Amino acid sequence: MPTTDTIIALASGQGRAAIAVLRISGPGTRDLVTALAGALPAPRRATLRRLTDPATGSLLDRGLVLWFPGPASFTGEDMAELHIHGGRAVSQNVVNASLTRESVRLAEPGEFASRAFENGKLDLSAVEGLADLINAETAAQANQALTQAEGSLRDRATGWREHILRAQALAEASIDFSDEEDVADDAMVQAKQEASALLQELTAELQKRSGERLREGFRIVIAGPPNAGKSSLLNAIAARDVAIVSAEAGTTRDLVEVHLDLDGLPVILTDTAGLREGGGEIESEGMRRALSRASDADLVLWLIDATDPQTDPPADLGKLAPFPVLNKIDQVADAGAVEVLPISAKTGAGIGSLLDEIKRRAADGLEEGGEPPAITRARHRTEIEAAASALQRFLNEEGEHELAAEELRIAARHIGRLTGHIDVEEILGAIFGEFCIGK
Numbered sequence: 001m002p003t004t005d006t007i008i009a010l011a012s013g014q015g016r017a018a019i020a021v022l023r024i025s026g027p028g029t030r031d032l033v034t035a036l037a038g039a040l041p042a043p044r045r046a047t048l049r050r051l052t053d054p055a056t057g058s059l060l061d062r063g064l065v066l067w068f069p070g071p072a073s074f075t076g077e078d079m080a081e082l083h084i085h086g087g088r089a090v091s092q093n094v095v096n097a098s099l100t101r102e103s104v105r106l107a108e109p110g111e112f113a114s115r116a117f118e119n120g121k122l123d124l125s126a127v128e129g130l131a132d133l134i135n136a137e138t139a140a141q142a143n144q145a146l147t148q149a150e151g152s153l154r155d156r157a158t159g160w161r162e163h164i165l166r167a168q169a170l171a172e173a174s175i176d177f178s179d180e181e182d183v184a185d186d187a188m189v190q191a192k193q194e195a196s197a198l199l200q201e202l203t204a205e206l207q208k209r210s211g212e213r214l215r216e217g218f219r220i221v222i223a224g225p226p227n228a229g230k231s232s233l234l235n236a237i238a239a240r241d242v243a244i245v246s247a248e249a250g251t252t253r254d255l256v257e258v259h260l261d262l263d264g265l266p267v268i269l270t271d272t273a274g275l276r277e278g279g280g281e282i283e284s285e286g287m288r289r290a291l292s293r294a295s296d297a298d299l300v301l302w303l304i305d306a307t308d309p310q311t312d313p314p315a316d317l318g319k320l321a322p323f324p325v326l327n328k329i330d331q332v333a334d335a336g337a338v339e340v341l342p343i344s345a346k347t348g349a350g351i352g353s354l355l356d357e358i359k360r361r362a363a364d365g366l367e368e369g370g371e372p373p374a375i376t377r378a379r380h381r382t383e384i385e386a387a388a389s390a391l392q393r394f395l396n397e398e399g400e401h402e403l404a405a406e407e408l409r410i411a412a413r414h415i416g417r418l419t420g421h422i423d424v425e426e427i428l429g430a431i432f433g434e435f436c437i438g439k
C-alpha cells in the first residue's frame with residue numbers, strides 16, 4: 001500500500017529545552033515546508049527561516065529548516081526537520097498549523113522507522129539496534145546497539161543465508177541427478193558439509209549469553225537473613241537512600257531495584273526481603289519474590305551478619321553458588337577467619353573491594369571475548385534455534401532427499417526473519433511499538 005499521508009512529530013524530548021526538533025515525512029513534505037517557511041531551502045542545508053501559519057500568516061517561530069528530498073533520506077520519502085525554540089507552546093503551535101494542511105497528520109510511535117523499513121532503508125535487525133540505542137543507559141549498551149544498527153547482525157545473517165543457499169543448490173542437484181547415483185550422493189555429501197559447518201557456527205552463537213545480558217543489564221540480587229544489612233548495602237552502593245533501613249527484622253518486603261553504570265557496564269542491583277523460617281503473609285510473599293528473583297540472577301550476593309554469622313543460604317538459592325559477603329565488620333574484632341569478603345555497609349569499609357569484585361564478575365558475564373555476539377534479544381535466539389533444529393533434521397535425514405531439502409528451506413526462512421527479508425508482519429508491530437513518537 002503506497003503511503004499517502006505526511007506525518008509530523010516532535011522528535012526531540014518532551015518538556016522545556018533550548019531547541020526542539022520537529023520531523024516531517026511523506027509526499028506532502030515539500031508543500032508543507034513551503035507553506036510554513038515561504039520557500040524550500042537547498043537540500044540538506046540548514047537554513048534560517050521565519051515560520052508562519054499558512055492559514056493566518058501569523059509568525060510561529062524562527063528556526064532552522066532542513067529539507068531532505070527522498071529517496072536519500074532516513075525514511076526514503078521526502079523529509080524535513082524544523083529546529084525551533086524548545087518551549088512546549090512553540091512546537092505545539094507549529095504542529096497545529098501543520099495539521100491544518102490536507103493529509104498531514106501526527107505520526108504514530110515508531111512510524112518514521114517503520115517507513116524506513118518498508119522503503120528498504122533499514123532491515124529489521126538495524127531497527128532493533130536503533131530502538132536499543134535510544135534505550136541504552138551505559139556506554140557498553142550504546143556500543144552494542146550502534147554496532148547492530150550499523151548492520152552487524154544483518155551481515156552475519158546474510159552470510160548464514162548464503163551457506164544455506166549453497167546447501168540448497170547442492171541438495172537440489174542431488175535430486176535432479178537422482179538417476180546417476182554417484183553424482184547425487186556426492187552432491188548430498190557436500191550439502192551436508194555446508195549445513196554442518198553452519199550448524200556449528202549457529203550453535204556457538206546460541207551458547208553466548210552476553211549480548212542479551214548486556215542489553216538487559218547484569219542482574220545482581222542481594223539476599224540474606226533479615227537484618228543482615230541488605231538494604232544498607234544497596235544504599236551504600238547506590239550512594240543514595242533508596243531502600244528503608246531499620247533495626248526491625250523484616251523491614252523489606254518488596255524488591256527494590258537500582259540501575260548502576262559500573263565503568264560503562266549496566267548492572268541491575270536488587271534488594272530483597274530477608275529469608276527466614278516462618279513470617280506472616282506479607283513477609284512470606286516478600287520471601288517468595290526474593291527467591292524467584294534470585295533464581296534468574298546472574299549473581300547472588302549472600303549477606304552474612306558478622307554479629308550473628310551462623311546462617312547458610314538455602315540450598316537452591318540462585319542458579320550459581322551465591323557469593324558470600326560478611327557485613328557489620330565494624331562490630332566484630334576479627335573477621336578474617338571466614339572465607340568471605342568483609343564489609344561494613346555502615347562505615348563503607350570493604351565496599352570498594354566488593355564493587356571491584358562485582359565489576360570483575362559483570363565484565364566476565366558481559367564480555368565473552370572473540371567475535372561480538374550476534375544474539376541480543378530473545379527473538380534472535382528463537383529464530384536461530386529454529387534454524388539450527390532444521391539444519392540438524394536435514395543432517396539426520398537419510399535417503400529422502402526431497403524431505404531433507406524442505407528442512408533447508410525452513411532454516412533459510414528463520415534466518416531471513418532475523419533481518420525481516422521474509423514474512424515478518426506479525427513481529428513488526430512488536431518491534432516498532434518499542435519506539436516513541438518521532439522515531
Ligand SMILES: Nc1nc2c(ncn2[C@@H]2O[C@H](COP(=O)(O)OP(=O)(O)OP(=O)(O)O)[C@@H](O)[C@H]2O)c(=O)[nH]1
Pocket residue numbers: 224225226227228229230231232233244245246247248249250251252253272273274275327328329330331343344345346347
Ligand atoms: N554496625 C553496623 N550496623 C549495620 C551495618 N549494616 C546495617 N546495619 C544495621 O543493621 C540493621 C538492619 O539493616 P537493614 O539494612 O535494614 O537490614 P536488611 O537486611 O535490609 O533487613 P530486612 O529488610 O529486615 O531483611 C539496621 O539497624 C542497620 O543500621 C553495618 O555494617 N554495621
Ligand SMILES: [K+]
Pocket residue numbers: 226227245246247248249250251252
Ligand atoms: K531491617
Ligand SMILES: [Mg+2]
Pocket residue numbers: 230231232243244245251252271272273274
Ligand atoms: Mg531490608
